[in-house]
Amino acid sequence: MTISTGSPWHGSMQEPAGGADLDARRAVEAYMLPSAEPVRLVDPEGRHVHNDTYPLPDGGALLSAYRELVVGRRVNDQANALVRQGRMAVYPSSHGQEACQVAAALCLGAGDWLFPTYRDTVAVLARGVDPIQALTLLRGDWHSGYDPYEHNVSIQATPLATQLLHAVGVAHAAKLRGENTVVLAMCGDGATSEGDFHEALNFAAVFHLPVVFFVQNNQYAISVPLSRQSVAPSLAHKAVGYGMPGERVDGNDLAALLAVLGKAVDRARDGGGPALVEAHTYRMQSHTNADDATRYRTDDEVAQWVPRDPLQRMRTYLSELKLLDGAVEEDIAGEAERVATALRDGLNAETQVDPEDLFRHVFSEQTSQLREQAAKLREELSREEPSAHGSGA
Amino acid sequence: MTISTGSPWHGSMQEPAGGADLDARRAVEAYMLPSAEPVRLVDPEGRHVHNDTYPLPDGGALLSAYRELVVGRRVNDQANALVRQGRMAVYPSSHGQEACQVAAALCLGAGDWLFPTYRDTVAVLARGVDPIQALTLLRGDWHSGYDPYEHNVSIQATPLATQLLHAVGVAHAAKLRGENTVVLAMCGDGATSEGDFHEALNFAAVFHLPVVFFVQNNQYAISVPLSRQSVAPSLAHKAVGYGMPGERVDGNDLAALLAVLGKAVDRARDGGGPALVEAHTYRMQSHTNADDATRYRTDDEVAQWVPRDPLQRMRTYLSELKLLDGAVEEDIAGEAERVATALRDGLNAETQVDPEDLFRHVFSEQTSQLREQAAKLREELSREEPSAHGSGA
Amino acid sequence: MGTTLTFAKALNTALADEMEADPTVVVFGEDVGALGGVFRITDGLTARFGEERCFDTPLAESGIMGMAVGMAMNGLRPVVEMQFDAFAYPAFEQVVSHVAKMPNRTRGKVKLPLVIRIPYAGGIGGVEHHCDSSESYYAHTPGLTVVSPATVPDAYTMLREAIRHPDPVVFLEPKKLYWSKEDLELEALRSSAGSFGRAVVAREGTDATLITYGPSVSTALNAAAAAAEEGRSLEVVDVRSIVPFDDETVSASVRKTGRAVVIAEAPGFASVASEIVARVQERCFHSLAAPVLRVTGFDIPYPAPKLEHFYLPSVDRILDAVDELQWEDA
Amino acid sequence: MGTTLTFAKALNTALADEMEADPTVVVFGEDVGALGGVFRITDGLTARFGEERCFDTPLAESGIMGMAVGMAMNGLRPVVEMQFDAFAYPAFEQVVSHVAKMPNRTRGKVKLPLVIRIPYAGGIGGVEHHCDSSESYYAHTPGLTVVSPATVPDAYTMLREAIRHPDPVVFLEPKKLYWSKEDLELEALRSSAGSFGRAVVAREGTDATLITYGPSVSTALNAAAAAAEEGRSLEVVDVRSIVPFDDETVSASVRKTGRAVVIAEAPGFASVASEIVARVQERCFHSLAAPVLRVTGFDIPYPAPKLEHFYLPSVDRILDAVDELQWEDA
């Protein structure tokens, strides 16, 4: 096996090609350029929109995805409530973006990998990670609470775009072993401005790796609007610079997301290399509870996105298809409620933190320096009295 | 004045555009996409090639540019010789790329700025920098030998792509003051893979700054071929991701370079924003004298580029136009010889380094720490005897 | 007449006053415009001075830093905000290879009068990457001036001084102090002397010296107060300016007291605290009755919120260290 | 029977032997393939093990480091080459925020067995950015194991140990030693004991201890030899492993001799040298007849080739420091 790099047209740069190649060149460009409009299969009114390239996923698939959507929304609401009640320090909600979250999880197979960010808790849970373990981070018990290998879900990354490179490495290792693992790596619109975004897409393209880069363009990076991140016609256009296909999709259309991401994942698994998918969506709430969105956007702007809600449109579509009726709705609502209750109970339970943990995992074998420091802390804590010197600062 | 960002189509991302916009969209893409072939105005046989977009620069302009080309080649040869004679530690030659070097310098006005790399000594000299000052770096006397403000030429940058951001900053400051300065920033094909390349192009695009990014694609980054840097159809295609125009040009065609860079500079000065220009050329010699190119490329490959030499083709073209005859050739050769002699003499002269300089420029005002350290060194050096402890290590 | 300001507001006022005084000062970074920064340090600047004086950039720290270098080369005085300590790391190459070296590289032809503001250190229950004490990386890099205010008046005067400084300044803002308040006389401060290279004795004492800076100064002062109740007199030196370092004030104090504890939040290994210990023992060896001890963060990644109180230098830990200073002869 | 190898060839052999022994080892970076690296440390590896085991990447250090993190997460043991010290800075965020922290962040679920090879330090007349001593940045970062071999046998054994190590290792290769030669018994070395966390006494002595590592060990040994001619017996400790640090060996030596000089090429301020001074005076205070002194690089950017000899710790400078160790009582 050798490192297979590149794409069909690679190599043609060495020498100017003859005129016969020009059409092929333009075809290649067309292959990389995203469709002129974000792909949409179900419109905000819940009606199917025909698309030549992307067939509508079947009803059963949409129904189970819808179930996750409702659960995801409930998770966001419940997490916000827990923050208000002081059970969690902070929660970056994906309210409004749940269709992206659900599709990111559902388009992958069990052996595939997901690389989420701080905002992608709903996707993490949809992939099967235990909710309480996932919220360990935001509750402040530890920097990450689940075993990434259990569901092939990497840690929820905070430093923007850095995780895209880890995704590339995981895919590269799998490819070198001849496995057909696909990796889906998520980031926001703001993160596309970071150098690591560029390096990750380029590495994936040059090494022809099965990575789907999934940008949730929710129009804001905290307070900074998209227009301050990019003046390209779309973020998906960035694919051209790496020689990979770019696609845009309505990020509030669960059906379109499943279709577009599904195709990119299949293509990657079949050796077609990486792709960039941009979902056009909106962050309905503040960046986190610590943020104040009224400082930088109007209520009017937010209001425009309300009728495009991803849940509502799927509900309408599925109801009209008769896939969804009162009984099914109730069943789904019940499941969402169970998840919410589990979340609440889990987070209301007091957790014990162990100061010895501070020193346990820094190295596989504790260094003599850390042994000394741990001993010092242990000794400090073991003194019966709350210290001779009073209460501390 | 406000920060004017963006491009004509910016803002259209907020909402899917109607079908009427589609043609406009595709037009915008066409505007950013480079021409299918690198622009060429004079072919390797010295014949004019017609181009609808780029008229041929006039004969007088070409003749003075040719003069610089000959001088540039002579500088490269002389510098290589000085390395062999041990007068310089290292020299990254631009042999074969001199047309790019000359065009980069000539397309700018006196108030404009040039941001060169270690390989761009010929461009630096063509802009008027004193050759001996420029070679201070490679002779090892100091990290940079000329005053960047004298000719608006920044230091020759070593850490790849970092200087592109400095160029953006210089342009931004000029724009904020309402000056119409243009900045031309150079880098190699390898440097386009760095995160800073991405961030620089994006900042320039978002702030709509007058920066021309000029990539000399000489097919190699030390030993690594272009195919390991990018699988995009061309490096110029990267412009699309930033919403700026990209163009490709035959990097061994001085006429085409002057035309393409000249147009990009004019456009930038007229408020048209940044552009990316990729010159298709070849590094005829090793990366530096310390490199051994036979380890990674064949003599055959190098030989293919010999007939595309930028000097030869300009000479043929100008001779056939009768702009160049024996007398003019001789005059140009004489000038090149004078420059070479000055270089040789300058570098053969012994320079004195002053150890106090080590501490002089770290801060505007020396800190007490550095005063102490400088005093210690002074004391050490001032001891009459070559030290009580023998000769040192 | 004095006014009561928070640390955050003092910084905000310093920025505004300096932008008013010098039209070449420009402020930029992530969320510094409409939002006024996640800590509101740049609040109101865009409204008051316009978008060209205070503006948001694309989300890219190396880009911010590199652009600042170019702007400083070309006549402006950029003041950039790194949103949190750990988010300055993507800019590390620009800081180390260019910000720190450009003036020296060009023999002073190119000056870089720019300020890198970094909200730093912990104690606020922040999640990972939001609590790093990164001063040692910068202090170790020749060419950077590195300072950290520990009081509200210093927040104001030192930031103004940083902006006027002819060389690049890494300006470290202890996050946990942002909400602290003090009365101060702004008018008097406007004409106060420079503080770069000058430590201050924040509390006088005779038995031992606590040497510290930034977020740990208040903890040290609390420790000194507690010690006083136990009959031990501790002097507290606020270093303020890490580079350049005020050897004179620090050494004078230690020579007087004969004992010293260095306190800092960063992991201790190869840190600014190590440096202070090394300098003090070099300069005050014969005055020392005991080794110079350190109370620093452990050599571990900054802990999650629920564990950070185990990590941070505390009054108790400082007093324990003081107790270890071999008082048998006292 | 012994063979004579250069330091560079010993590293190359270690890579080849470890790639042979463990099929999960992969080597990548800039110019490490066909060229064999600018210092030829990876020479022949692609030819012998194939392109999938040793390959060139696009020119992007953060990319190299981030990809290595992912590969290590997924069953491989990446050994990456940063072409020169200062060209590792673009990868700083990946190193500090992920390489160093991922195992701790995941409570040891994710291990990152990867090696970051960095040709480092000066003394070779290199141009700017090619001679930085960057060990202090890494040593200050909790979670990184930081080592530097100073002899040809250590080059071989320590690199093999680094690759087998379960945690990320920053492996600092003193550039000026690449061409040094030594006889060695490869077979015996293959079974030699581990060196991480263990300093060695490179030369025994009684009057004072020189504590150093990497490029400065040979200079210290030369200084000790020169001192011996003047009748002064200096012990030389080669630290080898900066993190973890061998306090036992270092302290034992200083307790024995009562005097110490710490030597390192990096600027001294807030450096590994500061740390060693701080530790030694904490642990050996009552054995010390004089302060622990330092001979380090000045606190200035690494100088241009024609000036570097003024900057580098030299035999004379070391001996001058030894002379300052208050011998009046001797």
Ligand SMILES: Cc1ncc(C[n+]2csc(CCOP(=O)(O)OP(=O)(O)O)c2C)c(N)n1
């Ligand atoms: C390297 C880095 N810089 C800055 C931050 C601080 N920060 C956290 S989230 C955020 C905005 C991210 O915007 P985007 O990528 O669009 O994702 P979103 O939050 O909208 O999902 C910023 C600036 C960070 N986490 N990492």
Ligand SMILES: Cc1ncc(C[n+]2csc(CCOP(=O)(O)OP(=O)(O)O)c2C)c(N)n1
């Ligand atoms: C950040 C950084 N990484 C690595 C290097 C080492 N290096 C110097 S030149 C070079 C190759 C550059 O190739 P390219 O950009 O194509 O320019 P060329 O030398 O061909 O002109 C490399 C890897 C560097 N100077 N800076």
Ligand SMILES: [Mg+2]
């Ligand atoms: Mg966003």
Ligand SMILES: [Mg+2]
């Ligand atoms: Mg090149």
